[in-house]
Amino acid sequence: MNSNTQPILTARGLTKNYGRVTALDNADFDLYPGEVLAVIGDNGAGKSTLIKAISGAVIPDSGEIRLNGKPVQFASPMKARDAGIETVYQTLALSPALSIADNMFLGREIRRSGILGSVFRMLDRPRMERFAKDKLSELGILTIQNIGQAVETLSGGQRQGVAVARAAAFAAKLIIMDEPTAALGVKESGRVLELIRDVQKRGLPIVLISHNMPHVFEVADRVHIHRLGRRIAVVDPKSISPSDAVAIMTGAQEPPRDSAAA
Amino acid sequence: MNDTADPDDDSGATGQPSSFDVRRRTPVQHIQHFLHGNPAAVPVIVVIASLIFFAIAVGSKFYSAFALTLILQQVAITGIVSAGETLIILTAGIDLSVGAIMVLSSVVMGQFAMHYGVPGYIAVLAGLTAGAGCGLINGLLVSLVKLPPFIVTLGSWSVFGAATYIYSGNETVRSQDIDHVAPILHFFGESFRVGNAVFTYGVILMVVLSGVLWFALNHTAWGRHVYAVGDDKDAALLSGIHTGRVLVSVYVVTGLICGLAGWALIGRIGSVSPQAGQLENINAITAVVIGGTSLFGGRGSILGTLFGALIVGVFSLGLRLLGTDPQWTQLTVGALIIIAVTTDQWIRKVSA
Amino acid sequence: MRHIVLRSSILCAAVGGALMASPAFAKDVSACLITKTDNNPYFVKMREGALQQAKKLNVSLKTYAGKYDGDNQSQVDAIETCMADGVNGILITASNTSAIVPTVEKARKAGIMVIALDTTLQPTNAADATFATDNFQAGKLDGEWARKRLGDKKAHIAFLDLATSQPSVGVQRDQGFMKGFGIDIKDPHKWGDESDPRIVGHDVTGGAEDGGRKAMENLLQQNPSINLVYAINEPAAAGAYQALKSVGMEKQVTIVAIDGSCDGVKNVRDGVIGATAQQYPLIMASKGIQAIKTFAETGKKPQTSPGLDFTNTGVNLITDHPVKGVPSIDSKAGLKKCWG
Numbered sequence: 001m002n003s004n005t006q007p008i009l010t011a012r013g014l015t016k017n018y019g020r021v022t023a024l025d026n027a028d029f030d031l032y033p034g035e036v037l038a039v040i041g042d043n044g045a046g047k048s049t050l051i052k053a054i055s056g057a058v059i060p061d062s063g064e065i066r067l068n069g070k071p072v073q074f075a076s077p078m079k080a081r082d083a084g085i086e087t088v089y090q091t092l093a094l095s096p097a098l099s100i101a102d103n104m105f106l107g108r109e110i111r112r113s114g115i116l117g118s119v120f121r122m123l124d125r126p127r128m129e130r131f132a133k134d135k136l137s138e139l140g141i142l143t144i145q146n147i148g149q150a151v152e153t154l155s156g157g158q159r160q161g162v163a164v165a166r167a168a169a170f171a172a173k174l175i176i177m178d179e180p181t182a183a184l185g186v187k188e189s190g191r192v193l194e195l196i197r198d199v200q201k202r203g204l205p206i207v208l209i210s211h212n213m214p215h216v217f218e219v220a221d222r223v224h225i226h227r228l229g230r231r232i233a234v235v236d237p238k239s240i241s242p243s244d245a246v247a248i249m250t251g252a253q254e255p256p257r258d259s260a261a262a
Numbered sequence: 263m264n265d266t267a268d269p270d271d272d273s274g275a276t277g278q279p280s281s282f283d284v285r286r287r288t289p290v291q292h293i294q295h296f297l298h299g300n301p302a303a304v305p306v307i308v309v310i311a312s313l314i315f316f317a318i319a320v321g322s323k324f325y326s327a328f329a330l331t332l333i334l335q336q337v338a339i340t341g342i343v344s345a346g347e348t349l350i351i352l353t354a355g356i357d358l359s360v361g362a363i364m365v366l367s368s369v370v371m372g373q374f375a376m377h378y379g380v381p382g383y384i385a386v387l388a389g390l391t392a393g394a395g396c397g398l399i400n401g402l403l404v405s406l407v408k409l410p411p412f413i414v415t416l417g418s419w420s421v422f423g424a425a426t427y428i429y430s431g432n433e434t435v436r437s438q439d440i441d442h443v444a445p446i447l448h449f450f451g452e453s454f455r456v457g458n459a460v461f462t463y464g465v466i467l468m469v470v471l472s473g474v475l476w477f478a479l480n481h482t483a484w485g486r487h488v489y490a491v492g493d494d495k496d497a498a499l500l501s502g503i504h505t506g507r508v509l510v511s512v513y514v515v516t517g518l519i520c521g522l523a524g525w526a527l528i529g530r531i532g533s534v535s536p537q538a539g540q541l542e543n544i545n546a547i548t549a550v551v552i553g554g555t556s557l558f559g560g561r562g563s564i565l566g567t568l569f570g571a572l573i574v575g576v577f578s579l580g581l582r583l584l585g586t587d588p589q590w591t592q593l594t595v596g597a598l599i600i601i602a603v604t605t606d607q608w609i610r611k612v613s614a
Numbered sequence: 615m616r617h618i619v620l621r622s623s624i625l626c627a628a629v630g631g632a633l634m635a636s637p638a639f640a641k642d643v644s645a646c647l648i649t650k651t652d653n654n655p656y657f658v659k660m661r662e663g664a665l666q667q668a669k670k671l672n673v674s675l676k677t678y679a680g681k682y683d684g685d686n687q688s689q690v691d692a693i694e695t696c697m698a699d700g701v702n703g704i705l706i707t708a709s710n711t712s713a714i715v716p717t718v719e720k721a722r723k724a725g726i727m728v729i730a731l732d733t734t735l736q737p738t739n740a741a742d743a744t745f746a747t748d749n750f751q752a753g754k755l756d757g758e759w760a761r762k763r764l765g766d767k768k769a770h771i772a773f774l775d776l777a778t779s780q781p782s783v784g785v786q787r788d789q790g791f792m793k794g795f796g797i798d799i800k801d802p803h804k805w806g807d808e809s810d811p812r813i814v815g816h817d818v819t820g821g822a823e824d825g826g827r828k829a830m831e832n833l834l835q836q837n838p839s840i841n842l843v844y845a846i847n848e849p850a851a852a853g854a855y856q857a858l859k860s861v862g863m864e865k866q867v868t869i870v871a872i873d874g875s876c877d878g879v880k881n882v883r884d885g886v887i888g889a890t891a892q893q894y895p896l897i898m899a900s901k902g903i904q905a906i907k908t909f910a911e912t913g914k915k916p917q918t919s920p921g922l923d924f925t926n927t928g929v930n931l932i933t934d935h936p937v938k939g940v941p942s943i944d945s946k947a948g949l950k951k952c953w954g
Contacts, residue, residue, distance in 0.1 A: 078502050093500035095490040097560040102486050107502030109483035121482040150298070329835055335860075336828055427653040432954070434655070434823075434877050437852065438884050453860060460860070531823035532856040533877075536653065537849055538824045540682075582832040587806065588818050589778045 006069065007032050008173060008205055009054065009085075014063035016049055023049040024060060025229030031174060031205050036196060038208045038216040038237075041226030042249055048178075050226065051209055055087045055176050056080030067173060084172030090179045092163040096152035101125070101132040103151050104166045135169040136161070139198050157188030161195060168199045175199065176207045181215050193219050213242040225249050297609050301562050304605055305553045305569035308598075312573060316580035324583050327459040334465045337549075337575035338450075339364075339527055341468040341568060343542055344549035345475055346519035348567045349512045351550050352479075353492040354559025355411030357513070359400060360520050361542030362422035367393040367524030369426050372435040372534030375444035382444035390521040396422055397517020401510035419543065430536045437532030451529025464526040468568070471519065475564045488512055493560025548595060549574060552602045556610065573598065643910040644674040645903060646696035647731075648689050648706040652679035655875060655954035656895055657707065660731065663896035664705065667903040675903070676701075683821075684779075686710040690717045696726070703727040703906030705899065711782055712736040727909045729916075731898045733783055734924050743905060743916045744924030745898040749786035749872070750793070752891035753844075755931040755940065756870040757794020759889045760842055762937035763868060767841065769795070772833040773805065773816040774826055774845040774854055780804055784846050787872050788816075791844045814840050819850040826853025834861065845871040848878030848890060855886045874932060876952040882932050883945035889933035895953055897927045 011029035015022075023046045031037050041047035052058035054065065056074030065072055067083060074080040077087065094103050105128050111117035112124045129147045136147070141161040151159055160180055167175045177196070181189040189212075196206060196219050210216050216223060217237045225233045225248050233248055233255035240256070247253035287295065297303055317325035343360050350357040371389035374380050380388075396418065403414040440447050450464035479485035487508045490498040499505050523542075528534055553570025555562025577598070578591045647664045649657035661677050668675035676699065678692035686709050694717070696704050704726055708714045711733055718728050718740055730741040738744060760769075773791075776784030788805045792798075797810045806816050814837040819825035826845060834840060834857065843858075845851035851871035858864040864886075871878060874892025881887045905916045919926040931940060932948035 077500060081502060087500075089500055091497065091500075093494075093497040095493040095497055095501070095560065097493045098486060098489055103501075106486065106490055106498070109486065111483070120477075121484065122477075123481050123483060123486070125481070153295070153298070323835065332831055332835060336831060339824070423653075432653055432655045432658050434849065434852075436877050436880060437856065438880075438886070451856075451860075462860075527824070530856070531827055531853050532859075533823055533849075533852055535823045535849060537822040540820065540822065579832060579835065582817070583836055585815075585836075587778070588816075592778065 005032055008068060010066045011050075011054065012064050012066075014050065014053055014060045014065070016046075016053065016058060016060045022046075022229050024053065024063075027063070027226070027230045029054065029224065029231065030234075031207060034200065034203055034205055035221040036200055036206045036208055036219050037222050037224055038210060038220035039224045039226060040210065040213075040216060040245065040249055045226045045249070046229040047209060047226040051176060051178065051207065054080070054207070055085060081170075085174055085176065086167035086171035087176040088160075088163045088167045088178065088180060090182060092159055094151050094159060094163055097150055099148045099150055100136070100154075100162055101129045101147050103162060104128070104132045104135070104169065108170070131169070132165075135165045138202070139165050139168065139195055141165060141195070155188070156184050157191050160184065160188070160192050164192070164195050164199065168202065168204060171204055174205045174207065176209070178209045179211065180208070181210065181212055189215065213246060217242050217245075225255070227251060294609060294611070297605075301554045301609075302566040302569060304602075305566050305573060308552075309569050309572050309576060312576045312580065316576065316583070320580060320583045324580055327457055329579065329583075331459040331461055331465070333572065333575040333579050334468075335453075335460070335462050335530075336579065337571045338462065338464040338468045339523055339530060339539070340542065340545045340549055340574070341571040342464075342471060342523040342526055343520060344546040344553075344567050344571050345468070345471050345564055346516035346523075347543075347546040347550050348553070348555055348562065348564050349475070349479075349488060349516050350411065351492075351547075351555050351557060352488050352559060352562055353509060353512050354495070354557075355404065355492075355509075355512075356415065356547065356557070357400065357411065357516060358415040358543050359396065359419040359422055360516065360523075360546050361539045361544075362419050362426065363393050363396040363517055363520035364524040364527060364542055365536060365539045366396065366422050366426045366429075367521035368527050368534050368538075369430045369524075369536055371444075371447055371525060371528065372440070373430060375447060376435050376439065376534075382446035385444055386446060386525060389524055390518060393521020393524060394514050394518040397514040397520070398510070400517070401513030404513065405506040405509040426536050430534075432536055434536070435534035440528070440532070440534065447525070447528045447534070448532070449529060450526035451532070462529065464529055467522065467526055471522070472564050472568045479564060484508070484511070489560050491559075545574070548599060552595075552598050554602060554606060556606050557603075558610075561606075561610070570602075642674060643672070643907050644676075644699070644701045645906045646692070646699070646701050646704045647675060647677045647899070647902075648692045648696075648704065649677070649679045650683050650685075650689075650707050650709045651681070652677075654683075656873070659953040660707070660895035660899045663899035664903055667900035671903060671907045673903055673907055680709050684709050684781075686713045689714055693717045693721050697721055697724055701726060702910040703729060703902075705729050705731050705902040705906070706741075707732040708735055715740045727906060727915070729902045729905055730924075731902055732893075732895065736782070738923040742909075743918075745901045745905075745916075745927050746924050747893035747898075747929050748922065748926050749783055750790035751926075752872045752893060752929045753787035753790025753792075754794035755790075755891050755929065755942075756787075756844065756872065756889060757791040757796075758940045759794075759931055759933060759937055759942065760791075760844075760868060760870050761795050762940060763888065763935060764842060769812045769842050770814050770837060770840045771795075771812055771842045771844060772814050772830065772840045772854075774819045774829050774833075774843060774850050775805060775816050776821050776846045777818050787846060788844065791870070819846060819853065821847050821850055823849045823853035823856070826850035827857045828853075830854035830857035834858075834863075838863075841867050843867060843869040845869060845887075847871055848873045848875055848881065848887065851878070851887050851890075852881060855881075874930070874948065874952055875954040876949065877954065879932055879945050879948040879952045882934060882948065885934075888935065889931055889942070890948075892930045892932050892948055892951060894927050894929075894951070901925070901927065 007030040009031040014024045014027045016024040039047050053060045056077045110124045112122045116122040133147050180192050223235050248255050367389040370392040371385045374385035374388045403409050404411050453460050453462045487503045491505050491508050549571035550567050553566035577594050581591050680688040727742045730744040734744045735741045789799045789802045800807045815833050817829035819829045848871045851869050868888040870889050871887050872891045878890050931942040933942050936942045
């Protein structure tokens with residue numbers, strides 16, 4: 001759908017070996033502005049290594065990653081984050097005992113201006129809380145009564161909401177979401193999918209890793225199918241059935257001819 | 263816990279399509295949530311209740327400005343050390359070496375002042391440096407070598423303890439000699455009166471230190487990171503926190519606090535004694551636990567610890583004045599620990 | 615498996631016995647010193663005394679210590695190590711005077727002479743000999759002195775004892791003091807059962823300054839008219855003095871203690887402690903080594919002091935305020951004999 005525009009993130013020829021195991025075998029990847037790209041693949045197909053390479057958690061042996069056309073190398077998740085790539089981990093990476101606002105700013109707190117901030121290193125709580133509140137309401141997650149309440153008092157879906165809001169608030173380029181619905185019930189999964197669309201509406205592209213085909217087909221604009229360490233096809237979910245996608249993923253069916261590296 | 267629950271757990275969301283579910287709470291859950299949000303509340307309530315109890319049971323001997331401030335003096339050393347211990351336990355660690363660091367620091371101060379003939383303030387600085395240095399050793403072993411804090415400090419407890427004996431030759435420096443050479447070592451033992459209330463500077467140190475740490479823990483990024491590291495270290499790392507640096511800083515700060523405690527200890531007992539403070543690690547952990555800080559990390563407060571130390575002080579003086587044998591104090595404090603941990607477990611269930 | 619263990623232990627015992635019996639090995643006399651801890655200056659001094667004497671008499675001496683006061687297990691291990699080492703004699707200051715006895719018996723059966731230092735075993739004859747301070751006598755001297763020192767003044771006495779477990783050393787000193795002061799001690803094997811109105815109360819100090827200060831504060835709060843303090847040892851006394859000083863009572867209260875360390879005697883000189891009963895760990899240790907040497911060469915065991923079931927190494931009351939009828943030496947003389 002975005003074939004005319006420049007991709008925001010591309011990867012070419014990524015290779016990663018763990019001993020004699022090849023996790024990435026000359027893999028390619030493209031993400032276009034404003035899209036939701038689902039990445040699916042069987043267990044061991046190398047999709048999590050691919051995602052880790054993009055988010056800085058794994059350094060590929062060879063290959064090239066370009067962000068907005070410029071080659072980049074991420075030595076750590078921190079570096080990827082600094083470059084504008086936010087990741088919502090499957091574990092969420094939230095501190096349950098800390099408040100929602102504190103969690104949103106964890107590792108990038110705002111200090112007071114003046115001497116209170118420079119000498120006493122005092123946090124600007126009001127500003128942080130206002131910001132957190134704004135971000136949560138933008139995404140329509142504000143049934144949370146108190147922005148100062150601990151994350152552990154929230155439901156699973158609410159926590160997912162906080163993690164997504166945090167990523168959305170700070171992501172300059174794109175968001176990676178790793179199995180965001182895996183731990184949730186039907187209803188809360190529905191909310192998270194809505195949330196993904198809300199984030200998308202605000203212009204941020206999303207990479208969605210999921211095992212759940214109905215969810216993938218509900219929100220994805222394109223589906224990247226990973227198999228044996230490389231991208232085997234990119235398909236349009238509107239023109240292919242979930243069962244066909246699974247068949248391609250498992251090798252039971254040849255990928256459609258026009259799906260190569262679209 | 264809650265069997266009066268809604269027939270349908272997800273009912274809260276009806277009519278609000280864009281919201282996550284909110285459950286109603288029973289009164290018991292309200293209490294649970296209140297305590298969860300205010301970790302220092304339980305120890306405060308216990309302090310007040312025990313003060314009232316002993317005031318009635320003992321009478322004016324207990325309920326006097328003098329006796330109440332005496333409790334403060336008696337808990338000052340433990341209060342200071344346990345403030346440091348709180349930081350460690352918040353990071354889901356434990357420090358068994360705090361008492362040993364305290365005594366080592368006080369011995370360094372004594373030796374520098376008496377045997378090397380340096381001015382008192384230099385001796386104090388040397389002692390504080392020794393304390394921070396011990397903390398640094400613990401911190402590096404925990405964060406760089408990645409050994410469990412229990413094992414690290416179990417070892418360093420013995421190492422620092424033995425170092426104290428070797429360094430001091432087991433010699434006590436007498437109070438009279440310190441007064442001649444370096445009266446500054448007695449600074450925290452000096453007192454002032456407000457009516458019948460007697461405050462030592464050691465007590466002031468305990469209160470000010472608790473205040474400073476309260477601010478640092480709640481209103482600086484460092485404090486938030488201490489909680490985050492103890493709560494879920496992997497999550498903290500993924501959130502961009504340099505967990506190793508946070509851990510090292512916590513152990514160094516605790517070592518420094520133990521150094522301050524060593525200074526205050528000289529003020530309290532007059533002499534510099536390698537024999538003193540043998541149970542201070544246990545006392546400190548007791549105060550932290552009774553103060554409601556969770557041994558699993560990430561949960562608790564410095565004010566809770568201050569009140570935890572006070573609870574022990576109130577009980578030991580109160581029971582003494584009731585005329586009970588010292589064994590009963592020991593028994594009561596033990597029971598308080600168990601009650602405190604049970605309460606903590608219950609409060610933690612909020613998230614379940 | 616059991617058989618192997620059994621057999622090998624018999625073998626060990628046999629080898630051990632052979633080592634002991636063999637005259638070829640008897641030429642070099644060897645001994646062990648096992649103290650309660652290795653950080654208390656009292657035991658440090660005792661060890662120094664033993665090592666000195668051992669060098670003089672050409673006895674090879676190895677020293678062991680418990681990890682803390684009351685650490686029986688480490689002392690059991692140490693005795694077993696000494697047995698395996700095939701020593702002629704063991705000197706021990708027992709942390710737990712009755713729990714150590716079965717192990718002591720094992721050592722004696724293996725032909726090793728066991729001498730208790732400082733503290734008698736329970737029963738006393740579980741050891742071949744005991745060189746110790748008569749702790750009861752030490753306390754009694756304090757008590758007699760204090761009674762004369764106070765004269766007609768009504769006494770209000772605070773007792774700063776060792777530990778809630780009432781170890782025998784502490785009980786003997788405490789009860790000795792009461793006896794000397796003229797208090798009905800009832801059961802001499804425990805403190806706290808007395809009903810004399812002059813007793814304000816007992817508290818425990820752990821034998822250290824911090825404990826001494828806290829215990830003194832507690833008892834003062836109970837009864838601020840305290841004018842006499844019995845302290846289990848000199849560090850506890852120093853802590854008590856600090857507590858009294860903080861409320862301006864140090865001049866009105868007399869403190870007595872037991873030990874006779876150099877710091878303690880200096881505190882007598884400086885008026886912190888009224889009187890202290892001095893004991894002599896160096897003498898205990900050197901006499902112990904001498905006894906092992908004699909035993910190894912002649913098989914003779916030391917005699918007990920008349921009227922006692924152990925060998926008294928003596929005690930002197932040190933005070934700069936001598937009273938009639940109670941023998942004492944002044945702090946100057948005490949400083950010449952002090953330890954630590």
